[in-house]
Amino acid sequence: MPEKQFVVSARKYRPDTFDMVIGQATVTNTLRRQIEQQRIAHAYLFCGPRGVGKTTCARIFAKTICCTNRTPEGEACNACKSCEQFNSGNSRDISEFDAASNNKTDDIRRLIEQVNENTPIFGKYCVYIIDEVHMLTPQAFNTFLKTLEEPPSYVVFIFATTEKHKVLPTILSRCQIYDFNRIQVNDTIDALAAIAEKENVEYERDALNLIALKADGAMRDALSIFDQVVSFSEAHVTREQVVDGLNLLDLNVYFEITDAILGKDAMKALTILNEVIQKGFSLSNFLSGFTVHFRNLILASNPTGAALLDVGNELGAQYETHAKVGAVQTFFHCLELCMDAESTLRYATNQRLHVELLLLTLCEPGEEEKKNA
Numbered sequence: 001m002p003e004k005q006f007v008v009s010a011r012k013y014r015p016d017t018f019d020m021v022i023g024q025a026t027v028t029n030t031l032r033r034q035i036e037q038q039r040i041a042h043a044y045l046f047c048g049p050r051g052v053g054k055t056t057c058a059r060i061f062a063k064t065i066c067c068t069n070r071t072p073e074g075e076a077c078n079a080c081k082s083c084e085q086f087n088s089g090n091s092r093d094i095s096e097f098d099a100a101s102n103n104k105t106d107d108i109r110r111l112i113e114q115v116n117e118n119t120p121i122f123g124k125y126c127v128y129i130i131d132e133v134h135m136l137t138p139q140a141f142n143t144f145l146k147t148l149e150e151p152p153s154y155v156v157f158i159f160a161t162t163e164k165h166k167v168l169p170t171i172l173s174r175c176q177i178y179d180f181n182r183i184q185v186n187d188t189i190d191a192l193a194a195i196a197e198k199e200n201v202e203y204e205r206d207a208l209n210l211i212a213l214k215a216d217g218a219m220r221d222a223l224s225i226f227d228q229v230v231s232f233s234e235a236h237v238t239r240e241q242v243v244d245g246l247n248l249l250d251l252n253v254y255f256e257i258t259d260a261i262l263g264k265d266a267m268k269a270l271t272i273l274n275e276v277i278q279k280g281f282s283l284s285n286f287l288s289g290f291t292v293h294f295r296n297l298i299l300a301s302n303p304t305g306a307a308l309l310d311v312g313n314e315l316g317a318q319y320e321t322h323a324k325v326g327a328v329q330t331f332f333h334c335l336e337l338c339m340d341a342e343s344t345l346r347y348a349t350n351q352r353l354h355v356e357l358l359l360l361t362l363c364e365p366g367e368e369e370k371k372n373a
Helices: 025-036 054-066 081-088 105-117 138-149 185-198 205-215 219-233 239-245 252-262 266-278 283-300 313-323 328-347 351-362 367-372
Strands: 043-047 094-098 126-131 155-161 176-179
Touching: 025 054, 025 176, 043 054, 054 081, 054 094, 054 126, 054 155, 105 126, 105 138, 185 205, 185 219, 205 219, 205 239, 205 313, 219 239, 252 266, 252 283, 252 313, 252 328, 252 351, 266 283, 266 351, 283 313, 283 328, 283 351, 328 351
Parallel strands: 043 155, 043 176, 094 126, 126 155
Antiparallel strands: none
């Protein structure tokens, strides 16, 4: 019996319809309305962080406008000849072009020849998806200008880029521009949970929360990390396994040090720091996370600010609980000292002593406490 081939989650669960796209409702709703109203532009630019669905939306949009038998909901039918060819990877009406490796003037000239020679076979459009468009040279961009401004009536260009600022203004002015958002932590957690259930993987939401934070708004990164964690956890994903397997600094460390600071227990704070160092974490990363930690505590101390926390419901509740223990002024003072220490850390001859001095200072009683002593 042949061995079953593993397909990574980022490919296996790649959205196939607009409804399946996570965290980009504004973009997908606008594109859907354009299809319904038959107001298809000749050039689009999808821009935003990596792994948030730009190329995926480009493919869904291309397949949908080329579909000859769309569903009542405005989605591609996945049954007509155009959809069948696209799903098999042999579509003649939809072409993908990687500008990262085909960024010279000659490459664009060949693309222009293809644009002028090819006509739709099944649907109304020929769609050209150009990924990493910012990688084109200025000369290649200029070669493309005339065709982009006045393409054949049946041609649609969809550009995707993570760096819109590198695209020439003359190109931008000829496109409808769609900005994609970072995917919210809670949306990422919910998506990972749904996939875990389909794959019969046991999980803790705290573990998925850590994966979502590590992915930093990129769903593709989250799925890659998820696959990695499932492999070494034997399909039982716990918080401890995520921390150990990905060599993450457990965020509980920051809460424990904060408790030590509020309790003026300098030795406890230094002991926790020593454990962090013994585990091999860099002081730079520790200090950066510590600074963000106090920023989150300040936000969590106010209902309006708590809404700005993008850390997941579980971790958000933990921040709100800890924010009630200390005064906001204390957290402000800690944040200022952490920012100062972070900015001067790279100049310190002894970085460990530098961070230890920070913790000792944070554990010192304030002026009011000294007066009342």
